[in-house]
Amino acid sequence: MSIIVLFLAVIAVIAGWWLSQQQLMTKPWLNVGSVGDIQAWDGSSTPTAKVGLGIFLAVAGCLFALLVSAYFMRIEIGSTNGTVLRTMPTPRLLWFNTGVLVFSSIALQCAQIATRHGHTDVVRDGLLLGAASALVFLAGQILVWRQLVDAGYFAASNPGNAFFYLLTGVHGLHVAGGLVALGKTLSKFWREVPTVRLRLSVWLCTVYWHFLLLVWLIILALLTGWADNIIVICRAWVV
């Protein structure tokens, strides 16, 4: 559970920093305003949707941190009872899918930059390419699952397999949810909503995409064994 506690510690630091800006030591009973002397409103000028996304990313991050925490704990248990956690080969398609997800993030980033400069063609292309490549990613992930099942690597065969399917499945569901939001953004683009609103929508999708890419890279590092050395160091430090 160390991973999730660390993740929450980071959230706590951010929350603590934000709280420290909120003048929580003022004496509100002395702070009475008169007409014409209204206390400066301390609300943020950050768009509400950005705050909403930030909080949602904290929640989704919590979810993935918990899954990773559970994975670490399972490794710990495996090391004591001799269960080998990883017997599954890494399908090559997984690397292709990773590339597609990177491309999807880049496409959306380009669309986001284009909204600032008013290049509507680039916005359109970026959004469409981003959506299409995310769909290709999802299709690729399903294909990976089928390849593994055909090769006899079932979820129940081994805890490593189970975590693979679980982590990739939860990540895929989040990508699918993002596609719904991206679809709504595309619809806004075609309805020619005001630029400010469109820019905000594209920004939100882009940030979410980058988040999912980061999560995917971490999952990949764990499942393919790239992060093994780091895991060994972390376990030695915690235990």
Place this chain on the structure above:
Amino acid sequence: MSEVTADTVGSIGPAEVPEVELYHAHTWLTKYVFCQDAKVIAIQYSLTAMAIGLVALVLSWLMRLQLAFPGEFSLIQSDNYYQFITMHGMIMVIYLLTALFLGGFGNYLIPLMVGARDMAFPYVNMLSYWVYLLAVLILVAGFFAPGGPTGAGWTLYPPQAILSGTPGHEWGIILMMASLILFIIGFTMGGLNYVVTVLQCRTRGMTLMRLPLTVWGIFTATVMALLAFPALFVGCVMMTLDRMLGTSFFMPSIVELGQQLTYSGGSPILFQHLFWFFGHPEVYIVALPAFGIVSDLISTHARKNIFGYRMMVWAIVGIGALSFIVWAHHMYISGMDPYFGFFFATTTLIIAVPTAIKVYNWVLTLWRGDIHLTVPMLFALAFIVTFVNGGLTGLFLGNVVVDVPLSATLFVVAHFHMVMGVAPIMTVFGGIYHWYPKVTGRMLNETLGRVHFWVTFVGAYAIFFPMHYLGLLGVPRRYYELGDTAFIPASAATLNVFITVAALIVGAAQLVFLFNLFWSLSRGKESGPNPWRATTLEWQTPQTPPGHGNWGKDLPIVYRWPYDYSVPGAEQDFIPQNQPAFAKVG
């Protein structure tokens, strides 16, 4: 004092965050069913939560009948007894208390108390209710599924939860998992609304330190819920995979009825960590809104500002943060490393400090206050008394060595019912009696309210106080029947009968409340806009009940904190938040 003129007000700059564009419903369906108005959603949440809570209440009666008169009722067998325990616990903690405090009170009070027209994301808020309702329906479907609902206990511990020895292992457990997963998704949608609305939609002048403690309690509880529910989500998903695909996240190598199962290498302790990582913050998710509401009830009905407002805020935030590092005090007997036990016992005792500070501040608020023993005040006082009682027994259970003999006895059952069952429910009732005039424009009947209060309060003590003694004797929890056990005297059985009779009487008293709730809708005395002469913004709306958009043409402007009661020199014994001080003379 110079005249307050519209021009002077108009010279104040606009809010930095523009007003939320309000959705206007046009059809009957979008006005009353798929409504995006937080007030309607609040009522939907509240009625659904109370309805399912009544189901859980009936289940508790059935359990009590079995404990008092073992084997007398053919309806109650060992299988369904565990199903009653499980469903009672899960419904009460999650589907009633969490839904009612956050979905019910939160939806109604947050926009009004912060001076907003509605929640930040009204469409998502509306969806959150329907997802919650779907979760409730799936949960209830368990009663009708083959094998009935799960009997694994509200804690749903594997491996038993999905093995054939536990009732509901065929369909019940799957439906429970599906229901919880949906609930968590719905609550994430709602929770985003509550948090973002408090952060972004406060009206001009409403700084964080001018928020009523009700909002602080619900806000902090929502932040905790957003971060804690994922742990339950992960546990449920993994357990569903164990059940349906035969994975071994939690399932060790196990022999069932002489057959070696295919599971291997999983850890039931992993589930316990995940569950209690959610489970402990969950109890504070229920408690913090209650703390906030009680502060406002006491202040209003004692006509006195809350003592130590800043410390109350810091205590709420501190309790919220600390609640994430105490979870393993639910796992002292799981075989964990004793040094972990020591760590968690320490953090558990530390979390008692801000909680105690809050209790002192409530008492100091009452000290020399102009106490009006209205029904809301009675319930607020009852909360303090019962919460202190339950909290003290928590100190016993928080210490590892003392917990070991008391774990899994009725002492634990008595403790958590006092802190989570009795105390927050007192607040729920107090809150309903307090805010009913705002929601409906009518007062609840005072006499019926007092009858309801006294029977509930005295009755709840009669139920749970003796239960501590049963626990100290060693009477175990979750036992269908005790049989002839050497260390349990015959008087324990008599005490069980006493507790059951008290429980049935308290149950009957709730019918009085329900009658009052619906009778007063049409026959209650008209309340006017502010019957309690309260300072908080929700009582300052131009219409009662508040209309769509809450505030009419202009949003309120806030000039002061919410506890200006009995201010020396003031004309009245309360000054509403949106009343300016003397205007500056140029």
